[in-house]
Amino acid sequence: MKKPLWYEKLEHWVEGDGPTLKEPAAHVEGKSSPADTPSAGNLGPSLLRGSGGSVLSWLTRVFAIACCLVFALLMIATVAYLPRFGGEDVPAENETVRRYIEKGLEEVGATNLVTNIILVYRGFDTYGESCVLFLGATAVIMLLEADSKNTSEEDEKELELSDMLDNQARNQILGHIATILMPVVMLYGLYILCNGHLSPGGGFAGGSILGGALILCENAFGVSRVRSFFNHRIYHIIKVGALILYAVLICYTIYVGANGLPNIIPLGKPGSILSAGIILPINIAVGLEVACTMYAFYTYFGRGEL
Amino acid sequence: MKAVFEIILMLGLIVCAVAANFTKKLLPTIIIYAAFGTMLSVIWLLLNAPDLAITEAAVGVGIDSILFLLALRSMHRIDGTEDDE
Numbered sequence: 001m002k003k004p005l006w007y008e009k010l011e012h013w014v015e016g017d018g019p020t021l022k023e024p025a026a027h028v029e030g031k032s033s034p035a036d037t038p039s040a041g042n043l044g045p046s047l048l049r050g051s052g053g054s055v056l057s058w059l060t061r062v063f064a065i066a067c068c069l070v071f072a073l074l075m076i077a078t079v080a081y082l083p084r085f086g087g088e089d090v091p092a093e094n095e096t097v098r099r100y101i102e103k104g105l106e107e108v109g110a111t112n113l114v115t116n117i118i119l120v121y122r123g124f125d126t127y128g129e130s131c132v133l134f135l136g137a138t139a140v141i142m143l144l145e146a147d148s149k150n151t152s153e154e155d156e157k158e159l160e161l162s163d164m165l166d167n168q169a170r171n172q173i174l175g176h177i178a179t180i181l182m183p184v185v186m187l188y189g190l191y192i193l194c195n196g197h198l199s200p201g202g203g204f205a206g207g208s209i210l211g212g213a214l215i216l217c218e219n220a221f222g223v224s225r226v227r228s229f230f231n232h233r234i235y236h237i238i239k240v241g242a243l244i245l246y247a248v249l250i251c252y253t254i255y256v257g258a259n260g261l262p263n264i265i266p267l268g269k270p271g272s273i274l275s276a277g278i279i280l281p282i283n284i285a286v287g288l289e290v291a292c293t294m295y296a297f298y299t300y301f302g303r304g305e306l
Numbered sequence: 307m308k309a310v311f312e313i314i315l316m317l318g319l320i321v322c323a324v325a326a327n328f329t330k331k332l333l334p335t336i337i338i339y340a341a342f343g344t345m346l347s348v349i350w351l352l353l354n355a356p357d358l359a360i361t362e363a364a365v366g367v368g369i370d371s372i373l374f375l376l377a378l379r380s381m382h383r384i385d386g387t388e389d390d391e
């Protein structure tokens with residue numbers, strides 16, 4: 001079947017001029033060839049061969065396009081019925097939002113209202129997200145940890161050899177760039193982490209930047225350099241400690257708030273770095289948790305150990 | 307001016323999303339996905355959501371791409387890594 005010209009042009013533009021992928025990998029992407037629709041690919045080539053094959057594939061394609069069009073029209077029709085963004089009759093514009101905006105600074109003390117909402121008013125949700133990260137990292141460790149049961153001596157020797165080769169012929173360009181970039185990236189991550197209640201950012205963003213800095217360090221200076229300050233034991237202490245700190249703080253806030261008791265954590269002066277009560281420690285806890293998780297994902301996928 | 311910039315970015319998003327689906331090699335897909343994330347983070351910034359923009363830039367572009375590339379390396383789908391004929 002001949003492809004239309006625009007498709008060939010698009011394909012050429014997207015692919016560039018390298019070698020195309022081998023056949024098995026095309027199945028990984030779920031698309032054996034651009035001429036087949038995905039559903040036709042699932043039916044198998046044997047069904048489509050012969051005299052009736054082209055009719056069947058044609059019908060499948062028409063059906064697929066019709067389905068897409070119907071769903072697209074339904075979606076567009078639904079969007080047309082939505083109230084205007086930011087209008088006065090939007091259901092989201094109610095007393096909850098008004099209270100967040102009017103009383104947020106007074107009740108919680110962070111000048112960044114988004115942080116107020118996600119870490120204190122909706123702190124329980126964010127705690128759930130941190131638990132998801134914790135469980136994700138735990139599952140990755142369970143599946144990918146290289147211990148005596150799934151690693152042969154050959155594998156270990158191979159890993160040692162590749163480490164040695166890495167150390168002998170380290171990429172000089174990456175090393176020099178990382179020497180300049182590492183402190184800046186680390187400082188930027190810490191800044192975003194500690195200023196979460198004053199400016200945009202906070203735990204998740206700052207933690208990912210710190211995790212990225214750790215990954216950069218591992219790539220540029222080798223795993224032994226990272227291990228000198230961040231080993232298995234410190235990883236577990238930080239991960240569990242941060243989650244427990246977060247749990248204790250959020251439980252205390254919910255208990256005090258629900259029972260109308262006075263909160264003993266001082267709110268401080270809005271705008272200064274030591275203010276906003278529980279938000280600063282929670283941000284640091286979330287950030288450390290995220291940084292540990294990101295680095296653990298990277299290193300367990302790559303090497304199978306921390 | 308801002309509206310024009312926004313429209314250009316939105317068109318870029320659509321082009322990237324379509325191109326990421328049509329490409330047959332996996333490495334360009336990841337690079338196109340990273341470009342998609344970068345444009346999306348600029349759009350968040352224009353829509354006055356800087357918190358989201360920072361997180362999108364750090365997680366969506368940085369960490370996600372690194373993890374995807376790592377998965378590709380484990381599958382030996384990048385030229386120049388071992389087991390590659």
